[in-house]
Amino acid sequence: MIQPADPTPEPATRVGLRELIAPLSQQRQVAWKLALVLLGTYAYFVPAPAWNQNSRFALTRALVERGSTQIDPDHETTGDKSYRDGHWYCDKAPGTSFAAVVPYAVVATLRRLAGGAPPAVTVVPQDPRDLAAGRSPSVSERQPGDRLVYNRSHRIGLYFAGLGSVGLVSVLGALAAWLVALRLARGHVAIATACALAWALGTPALPYATALYGHQLCAALVMLGFAGIVLSPRGRASPGLAAGIGTALGFAVATEYTVAPIAAGLALWWWQRQDLRRALALGLGALPWAIALAIYHGVAFGHPLSTGYDWVWLPEFAAGMQVRYGIGAPRPSVLLAITFGSYRGLFYLSPILLLAVWGLLVRDGPRARLGTDAAFAAAACGVYMLLLNAGYYMWDGGAAIGPRHVVPALGLLAIGLVPARERVPTAFAVLAIVSVAQMLLATAAMPEAPQFGNPLWEFALGRVLERAAATDALASNLGLVLGLPGAWSLVPLLGLWAWAWPLVRPRGDAIRSAA
Numbered sequence: 001m002i003q004p005a006d007p008t009p010e011p012a013t014r015v016g017l018r019e020l021i022a023p024l025s026q027q028r029q030v031a032w033k034l035a036l037v038l039l040g041t042y043a044y045f046v047p048a049p050a051w052n053q054n055s056r057f058a059l060t061r062a063l064v065e066r067g068s069t070q071i072d073p074d075h076e077t078t079g080d081k082s083y084r085d086g087h088w089y090c091d092k093a094p095g096t097s098f099a100a101v102v103p104y105a106v107v108a109t110l111r112r113l114a115g116g117a118p119p120a121v122t123v124v125p126q127d128p129r130d131l132a133a134g135r136s137p138s139v140s141e142r143q144p145g146d147r148l149v150y151n152r153s154h155r156i157g158l159y160f161a162g163l164g165s166v167g168l169v170s171v172l173g174a175l176a177a178w179l180v181a182l183r184l185a186r187g188h189v190a191i192a193t194a195c196a197l198a199w200a201l202g203t204p205a206l207p208y209a210t211a212l213y214g215h216q217l218c219a220a221l222v223m224l225g226f227a228g229i230v231l232s233p234r235g236r237a238s239p240g241l242a243a244g245i246g247t248a249l250g251f252a253v254a255t256e257y258t259v260a261p262i263a264a265g266l267a268l269w270w271w272q273r274q275d276l277r278r279a280l281a282l283g284l285g286a287l288p289w290a291i292a293l294a295i296y297h298g299v300a301f302g303h304p305l306s307t308g309y310d311w312v313w314l315p316e317f318a319a320g321m322q323v324r325y326g327i328g329a330p331r332p333s334v335l336l337a338i339t340f341g342s343y344r345g346l347f348y349l350s351p352i353l354l355l356a357v358w359g360l361l362v363r364d365g366p367r368a369r370l371g372t373d374a375a376f377a378a379a380a381c382g383v384y385m386l387l388l389n390a391g392y393y394m395w396d397g398g399a400a401i402g403p404r405h406v407v408p409a410l411g412l413l414a415i416g417l418v419p420a421r422e423r424v425p426t427a428f429a430v431l432a433i434v435s436v437a438q439m440l441l442a443t444a445a446m447p448e449a450p451q452f453g454n455p456l457w458e459f460a461l462g463r464v465l466e467r468a469a470a471t472d473a474l475a476s477n478l479g480l481v482l483g484l485p486g487a488w489s490l491v492p493l494l495g496l497w498a499w500a501w502p503l504v505r506p507r508g509d510a511i512r513s514a515a
Helices: 022-026 028-044 051-066 072-077 095-099 101-114 128-133 152-184 189-202 205-209 215-231 239-255 257-273 276-301 315-320 332-340 352-361 372-390 404-423 425-445 455-466 486-504
Strands: 081-084 087-090 121-124 147-150
Touching: 022 028, 022 152, 028 152, 028 189, 028 486, 051 072, 051 087, 051 095, 051 101, 051 152, 072 087, 081 276, 095 101, 095 152, 095 215, 095 239, 101 152, 147 152, 152 189, 152 205, 152 215, 152 404, 189 205, 189 404, 189 425, 189 486, 205 215, 205 404, 205 425, 215 239, 215 257, 215 372, 215 404, 239 257, 239 276, 257 276, 257 372, 257 404, 332 372, 352 372, 352 404, 352 425, 372 404, 404 425, 425 455, 425 486, 455 486
Parallel strands: none
Antiparallel strands: 081 087, 121 147
């Protein structure tokens, strides 16, 4: 057990980001390996163009290529869109599209320099007479059943837009979770690493970190904010650290509007732990995102408080969101379905989270080691997202894996894994392996599981086993690109995970966090 000299600052010393992340420097080999394994995992999967991702990608393209919020040239690729004053818009919160601007701008610049074609989509008609005659309808003229085929530029652009935004920030979120887990585990590195990986690979965080959705990006940002708050000594945080926490929480709200109460609650908690001056610094950090949202809403939808959900185009979506944006009182039957049901059940897909809930409640857990307020904040965020999802009119998330609207809170819920790993290591190992295996299967198939049947055994298993070694318009992975068919396509990824296996083996080492 390694016990270096206690580097805790003197009482009057301000603590900033450098002090908070000192354990990452002390254990840089572990940190780098953890980051590389997660980034390699997220990069391994090639997402399929789908409505949700195409909508966000269309806004990113509009911002980069035309300096506009209108997605008119690409609106036919998605049904997740808004229509106002003769123009089409992304109907999602814009944070994910904003985050993808830089990585996509790099890809677009390189493509232009190489003389490549821009992203495009063609239609393969279902009617055999059209096929025989060589007729190809335009996207706007396609009939039900006609298949959309996206060109390589679209696939590459979508891939790097997601990896450079959602994937990269998800890695940072996992490192923040590692820091919190390390504090909880009293410096035991292997325990902290196992718990961080259990969240990142054994929950719906995995499939949603590989695609251009907002849920896991939001989860990572919330975790960054939470880690900054819980690891900062009371009354001694630097103004810069406070502004950084505010930036993360503001970015989270810009990514998923539903986390606004979580961000507000964490901000109030920060005020209680620090003081008014540092609370104002947090607010200044969040202010640019509030301004960006107001400007975007005003330009696209005519008012700073008008969102894309006020202008949803599809009649069935518009009808569902007419009252309180589709959010009503939680329904007990839905709550049961999104927790233990085989269709969208969180604990069915990720049974390791059962131990996380138990770990939040045990006596010598987060309450004792981080404080009752930290344990309450984590639990309250999880309960809030579950109840919100249980009251949402489209509670199943459409084509999805698990209750995707709960994903932003899973990182905070997972802090309960530390006492579980300490007290019941065998149960932790078994449930973690099951959860990771099921999430790997779901991710290898595609996050957009159909709205019927069992997403694992009636959809994902057959899709993974029967897939040919080729890229197509459906979800792919680097193993398929290399020519490995079916389940064999996952072997290189499992090799990467095997390389990281020593990270989670108990070594009896411990360090003390710098703050």
